[in-house]
Amino acid sequence: MSDSMIEFRKDLFADERDDRLTVIGKPVRRQDILGHVTGRSPFFDDHLFEGLLHLRCARSPHHHARIRRIDVTEAERSPGVVRVLTGRDVPCNLNTLLSLLDFGIDDEPVLSGERVRYMGEPVAAVIAESEAAAREGAAKVRVDYEPLPHVLDVEEAIKPGAPVVLDIYPGNRFICHGKYDHQKLRFGDVEAALRTADYVVEGRYQMSPIEQAPIETCGAIAAPETNDRYVCYTSTQALFFSLATTSKVLRLPSSRLHFIGGTVGGGFGGKVDSIHEPLAILGAMLTGRPVKYAWDREEEMQVGGPRGAERWYITDGVMRDGRIVARKFVGYFDSGAYTRLTSYAIMKAVGHLPGPYTIPNVYADVYCVFTNRTPATAMRGFGITGVDFAIEAHMDKVAEVVGMNPIEFRILNSYRDGDMKAHRRIAKNCALIECCQVVAEKAGVALSPEAKRASSRQGGGGERAQLPPRTALDEKGRVEGFAAHGYARKGHRRGAPDTPVRPSPEPAFARTSSALPARDIASKPPSTAGAPPQPAPARAAPSQPPLPSPPSGPAPRAPIRFSSISGLRRR
Amino acid sequence: MALHRGRGFAAVNYPIGMNLGGDPSQALVHANPDGKFTVTLSSIDLGQGMKSVVRQIAAETLGVPVEDVYVDTADSDTGPHCMGSFASRGTHRVGNAVIQAAQEARAILLEAAAEELEVDAADLVTDGEGNIHVRGTPARTITVMAAAQAAQFRQGRTIAGRGIFLIPLSDVDPETGEMTPVSCFAHAAMLVEVEVDDETGEVRVLDMKSAYEVGRALNPKLVEQQLRGGAWMGMSHALWETTEPCYPDRSHRPVDFTHYLMPGPGDLAPHHISILERPAPDGPYGGKGPGEMCANPVLPAVVNAIYDAVGVRIDELPATPEKILRALKAQGGARPKRRL
Numbered sequence: 042m043s044d045s046m047i048e049f050r051k052d053l054f055a056d057e058r059d060d061r062l063t064v065i066g067k068p069v070r071r072q073d074i075l076g077h078v079t080g081r082s083p084f085f086d087d088h089l090f091e092g093l094l095h096l097r098c099a100r101s102p103h104h105h106a107r108i109r110r111i112d113v114t115e116a117e118r119s120p121g122v123v124r125v126l127t128g129r130d131v132p133c134n135l136n137t138l139l140s141l142l143d144f145g146i147d148d149e150p151v152l153s154g155e156r157v158r159y160m161g162e163p164v165a166a167v168i169a170e171s172e173a174a175a176r177e178g179a180a181k182v183r184v185d186y187e188p189l190p191h192v193l194d195v196e197e198a199i200k201p202g203a204p205v206v207l208d209i210y211p212g213n214r215f216i217c218h219g220k221y222d223h224q225k226l227r228f229g230d231v232e233a234a235l236r237t238a239d240y241v242v243e244g245r246y247q248m249s250p251i252e253q254a255p256i257e258t259c260g261a262i263a264a265p266e267t268n269d270r271y272v273c274y275t276s277t278q279a280l281f282f283s284l285a286t287t288s289k290v291l292r293l294p295s296s297r298l299h300f301i302g303g304t305v306g307g308g309f310g311g312k313v314d315s316i317h318e319p320l321a322i323l324g325a326m327l328t329g330r331p332v333k334y335a336w337d338r339e340e341e342m343q344v345g346g347p348r349g350a351e352r353w354y355i356t357d358g359v360m361r362d363g364r365i366v367a368r369k370f371v372g373y374f375d376s377g378a379y380t381r382l383t384s385y386a387i388m389k390a391v392g393h394l395p396g397p398y399t400i401p402n403v404y405a406d407v408y409c410v411f412t413n414r415t416p417a418t419a420m421r422g423f424g425i426t427g428v429d430f431a432i433e434a435h436m437d438k439v440a441e442v443v444g445m446n447p448i449e450f451r452i453l454n455s456y457r458d459g460d461m462k463a464h465r466r467i468a469k470n471c472a473l474i475e476c477c478q479v480v481a482e483k484a485g486v487a488l489s490p491e492a493k494r495a496s497s498r499q500g501g502g503g504e505r506a507q508l509p510p511r512t513a514l515d516e517k518g519r520v521e522g523f524a525a526h527g528y529a530r531k532g533h534r535r536g537a538p539d540t541p542v543r544p545s546p547e548p549a550f551a552r553t554s555s556a557l558p559a560r561d562i563a564s565k566p567p568s569t570a571g572a573p574p575q576p577a578p579a580r581a582a583p584s585q586p587p588l589p590s591p592p593s594g595p596a597p598r599a600p601i602r603f604s605s606i607s608g609l610r611r612r
Numbered sequence: 613m614a615l616h617r618g619r620g621f622a623a624v625n626y627p628i629g630m631n632l633g634g635d636p637s638q639a640l641v642h643a644n645p646d647g648k649f650t651v652t653l654s655s656i657d658l659g660q661g662m663k664s665v666v667r668q669i670a671a672e673t674l675g676v677p678v679e680d681v682y683v684d685t686a687d688s689d690t691g692p693h694c695m696g697s698f699a700s701r702g703t704h705r706v707g708n709a710v711i712q713a714a715q716e717a718r719a720i721l722l723e724a725a726a727e728e729l730e731v732d733a734a735d736l737v738t739d740g741e742g743n744i745h746v747r748g749t750p751a752r753t754i755t756v757m758a759a760a761q762a763a764q765f766r767q768g769r770t771i772a773g774r775g776i777f778l779i780p781l782s783d784v785d786p787e788t789g790e791m792t793p794v795s796c797f798a799h800a801a802m803l804v805e806v807e808v809d810d811e812t813g814e815v816r817v818l819d820m821k822s823a824y825e826v827g828r829a830l831n832p833k834l835v836e837q838q839l840r841g842g843a844w845m846g847m848s849h850a851l852w853e854t855t856e857p858c859y860p861d862r863s864h865r866p867v868d869f870t871h872y873l874m875p876g877p878g879d880l881a882p883h884h885i886s887i888l889e890r891p892a893p894d895g896p897y898g899g900k901g902p903g904e905m906c907a908n909p910v911l912p913a914v915v916n917a918i919y920d921a922v923g924v925r926i927d928e929l930p931a932t933p934e935k936i937l938r939a940l941k942a943q944g945g946a947r948p949k950r951r952l
Contacts, residue, residue: 047836047885049829054890058828058898063740064672065897068833071664072683073657104862142634142781160862194860218786226789247928249854252872279696280654280686303686305697308658309845313698339867347855375860388784389631392793397625405789414862415855419698421845422904425626426911433622433912434927437919447621447916447952451801455623465790472825472890476801477623479823479886484619484803486952497890514787 053475073304082304085274088262090331094123096324097175097334099165099182100344101157104191104413105204108155108164112183116167119181121174124328126166128154131323132292138314138381141285146209149379149416151290151319157186158206158378159415161344168324168332191413195352195373198412206378206411212520215376215384215409219523222408224391226370228463229402229509231358234367238358240442244435246355248427250375251348252341253420257306259314259345260335263321271322272299278312286315291323298322310419311345314381349383349417350375351427355435358402363443363453368395370405372428377416382423383409389424392464396432397473398454399505403463406518448481452492459502467506471497613811617818618921619952622912623801626905627794628892629701634781637701638692639709641670641717643771645764647742647757649674649717651683654691655706660903661834662702666710668831669896673714674721675738676756692774700901703830704796707896708777716773724763724771725754796892798900799825802843802909803952804881806917810946813933815918817847817881820910825888827900835887839906843883846910848874851930923947 051060060066076082099116113125128134128150137145153164167178190204197203198213206213214222235241261275271293277283280302288295305312317334324332336345351374358367372390376383387407395403422429440450452474460468474497481488629635640652651670657663663683671678685691694706719733725744726733729752737747738756745753763769782792805819820843829835852873857864866872891898915926923946924939940946 046882047832047887049832049887049889050823051889053888058889058891062672062897063675064668064678065830066828066832067668067678069664069668069678069831071661071834072667073663193862197860218784220786224784224789225787227787228789245927247859249859249929250856251849251853252855254853254872254874277696278656278658278698279694280656280688280691281693282696284688298688300688301686303654303656305656305658308656308697310698312658313696338869342855342867342872343865350856350859385631388791389627389793391784391789392631392791393627397623397797397799412860414860421842422626422908423699424631425624425904426849426908429622429624429908430911430915430929433624433909434915434925436622437620437912437916438925441949441951448623448801448803451621451623456625463789464793465788466792470796470890470892471625472799472888473623473625473801475888475890476799476823476825479888480621480801480803480821483821483823483884483886484952486803512788 050479084257084304084306085260085262085276085302086257086335088274090262090264092330093262094168094170094324094328094330094332095172095175096166096168096320096332097172097179098163099167099179099184101160101162101164103157103186103188104160104193105189106157106186107189108153108157109185109187111154111164113165115183116178116181119174119178121170122167122178123170124168124324125178125182126152126168126323126327127164128152130327131290133290136286136290137379138286139385141282144384145215145380148207148209159413161415162378166320166324168328193412193414195375195410195412198410199408206413210411213411215380216520216523220519222518222520223406224387226391226394226403226405226463227512227514230511230513231367231369231402231404232513234402235356235358238366239361240359242357242359242435242439242442244355244438246353246431246434248351248430250350250417251420253309253311255307255309255311258336258338258341259312259317260333261317261321262331262333263318263325264331265325265329266299270297270299271325272301273318273322275300275302275318276305276312277302277315277318278305278308282313283315283318287319287322290319309421310423314346314418344415346377346381346416346418348420349377349386353428353431355431357435357439359439359443361443363445363450365398365400365439365454367402368400370394370407372405372407374407374409375414375417376409376411377414378411379416380409381416381418383417386424390428393425393428395463396429397456399456399460400454401509446486448477448486449488449492452477452495457497457499457501460505461508465508468501473497614946616808616810616921616946616948617805618808618917618919618948618950619803619805620913620915620917620920621803621952622909622916624905624908625797625799626700626908628704628796628798628901629779629794630695630699631793632782632784632791633779635695635701635705636776636778637694637705637709639706639713639775640692641710641713641773643717643721643760645761647680647755647760649676649681651681651710652691653683653685653694653706654688655685655694655702656697657685658697660702660838661831662697662706665703665830665834666706669707669710670714672897673711674718675740677740677742680742700904703899703901704895705777707899709775711775711896712777713773713775716775717771720769720771721756721759724767724769725759727767728754728759728762795894796827796900798827798902798905800905800909802913804910804913804917806914806921808918808921808936810922810940813937813940815851815931815936817914820881820883822883822909823886823888824902824906825890826902827892827895828889828898829887830897830899835902836885838902839885840883842903842906843910844875844880846907847881847914849907849929850911850914854930920949920951923949
């Protein structure tokens with residue numbers, strides 16, 4: 042059906058494209074297709090070594106509980122069981138995935154020993170001669186739990202007195218830049234603009250947790266290799282990321298790790314958490330035999346990190362003619378019990394707001410909230426899909442309020458080349474308007490002559506390139522006791538302690554622009570105004586590469602430091 | 613009781629690559645003496661076709677037939693560092709690294725050919741079919757294979773290249789959110805037609821009409837594969853999927869595909885795709901990454917279409933029959949809008 046249902050609009054942007062290429066643009070057959078369709082492409086699970094052992098985890102049945110005692114004696118005596126691992130066997134049993142980018146404090150054990158924070162959290166790993174024996178052994182791990190109060194809703198979790206998920210984040214919120222319990226976006230003065238708008242439209246949106254659902258579940262097979270090394274066949278989406286995480290967790294120099302992957306049966310974001318490689322290799326180290334650790338479908342769906350739930354509140358101020366003059370967001374990302382990637386997701390979401398529209402006043406408070414559920418992780422559209430759902434469902438409501446055709450309403454408010462975006466960089470290479478026009482044409486939706494004539498390449502810039510004359514700032518959500526050492530911070534030197542912080546007053550977000558201690562900043566030209574936003578200017582460049590592989594060569598005696606840019610840890 | 617049709621629209625853009633940069637990828641390219649090239653990476657092919665796209669990029673840049681290029685990837689002992697296959701970064705980041713590596717290898721290939729032909733390398737061009745000749749003088753020619761053999765066995769020259777692509781990590785301002793999030797954006801617009809059964813609350817997606825702007829369709833078949841699959845995923849997110857059907861309560865959690873719902877072949881809707889190509893200034897041959905953004909417009913377009921059909925707003929995904937029936941009940945029945 043595809044041939045009649047796809048068209049290439051070569052007429053659009055033709056003057057920006059050289060179409061005289063020889064290989065690019067051709068429907069070349071995939072290099073790996075014959076192996077795939079004949080079932081011969083090797084995936085990680087095709088490396089079944091002789092004497093392969095199987096690893097299965099015993100998991101928490103509670104949302105939140107203290108572990109009084111873990112008794113593995115019965116499991117160890119179970120037929121076929123070779124070894125049982127607990128947290129004590131893991132050399133560095135605390136990690137946060139983005140410590141590689143300094144995006145959080147180490148918060149998650151590989152195998153939990155003192156407390157479990159979500160249903161399904163692993164507390165012990167049973168290695169046995171067969172998968173069935175490993176399952177049987179895992180069922181015989183006896184854990185004495187003391188259930189604790191739990192919290193599952195993001196807005197419940199941030200109320201005073203809510204059960205604390207992670208002691209390092211007593212407010213159940215990730216701390217951004219060591220300074221605020223959320224990431225702010227402040228562009229212009231939304232409250233003032235809302236007061237002048239003809240209509241104010243509010244909405245609340247909920248994105249559900251979703252499973253990546255690859256055909257191939259996540260897993261890894263590790264085996265001792267010659268020269269005191271370990272080989273690991275893995276389904277990872279990020280080979281060196283998983284290798285570096287393993288190196289940290291096992292305190293092994295990366296030169297002793299040999300990772301092989303590359304052909305993966307679907308990822309969609311669910312194969313970056315690097316959960317299987319460390320345990321499979323640890324198993325191989327402690328048994329001297331090849332070990333496979335892979336999730337079954339139930340684990341893939343309920344233990345594997347899903348696309349996290351998101352809740353968004355949007356308030357728009359719009360004029361009768363359809364121009365949006367103010368847009369305000371409050372967003373809550375449900376990170377689950379640990380940080381993993383959600384701290385990064387909120388940054389990505391904030392950089393995306395207010396969607397592909399030029400709006401002179403934009404405000405957002407976006408929170409990474411901890412709850413007692415399976416930690417969220419990446420999935421296709423990470424940080425964007427949920428808020429795009431919210432924005433575009435909201436756009437439909439606002440279009441109705443002003444009585445406009447929904448497509449025309451998008452075109453009117455669309456960003457264009459040269460416009461200032463809310464994150465203070467100039468838009469370029471835009472094509473939203475053209476996409477809208479093509480769909481309207483195909484669907485037989487009549488557009489006004491102005492909407493038909495509109496172009497991403499015209500009508501932007503000029504006044505639309507200016508920063509707002511003033512931006513209302515505030516210290517809402519200020520926290521104390523955290524130190525940030527550089528990442529995503531301005532005006533502080535790497536390693537310098539944070540300036541002393543006053544006790545946080547009542548959230549000082551000013552409803553009115555004159556209220557103190559809200560501050561204004563005078564507009565200054567953005568660093569890339571007038572120029573295409575090229576890679577970050579030098580001031581933003583880290584002093585070292587952001588994600589080096591751990592050092593190879595002689596084994597370092599100290600644990601490998603991954604934090605190349607900065608640290609973010611509690612004083 | 614009746615079936616109601618409605619149409620819904622949505623438009624999105626999508627940032628390509630890790631949002632704040634700081635996500636390098638490397639590539640190595642070398643020729644064998646028979647003039648065949650190997651691209652060595654540690655990047656992952658998830659089924660999206662990363663290997664095939666970078667193979668085309670390498671062939672285009674080297675000026676050799678695509679059949680003469682092979683991509684070898686993801687052995688940490690041999691492949692240079694890559695951040696990974698996520699964030700729509702494969703084509704953009706790895707593709708740029710491959711271009712740089714292939715350019716370096718091509719320059720040496722042309723030097724080797726120039727030495728054999730006794731001309732200046734700057735005067736040489738490739739024909740994309742395995743030959744190198746003097747610009748304007750096709751008769752003065754040498755095959756890529758002959759040049760590679762001469763380099764290896766006579767000149768003692770390695771035909772190889774190194775490439776890396778890195779956008780340095782951006783700061784984020786704690787006070788204003790000022791940042792430099794990525795360097796290019798893909799775009800999409802989508803109109804979905806649905807049919808809502810006001811007795812059962814069931815929604816059928818009847819038709820999808822889309823426009824996707826991808827910078828450049830480096831391989832049109834692979835782009836189409838991504839867009840069709842991605843739109844299916846968007847439809848599935850909108851109407852079927854969740855690991856937590858009673859969110860935030862954790863009961864009734866699905867553990868297999870009989871309880872975790874997804875649309876099957878009978879639920880697929882015709883999807884009429886238009887592809888727009890506005891090359892990204894820093895994309896490989898202008899290419900952006902179509903992989904992630906293709907699902908995003910479908911979710912809101914579906915709920916907007918439901919509203920158009922029966923007049924209820926479903927602001928919590930997925931838009932299950934239960935949610936639609938409850939909303940219809942609260943509203944006192946269907947109220948078609950037919951705005952589009």
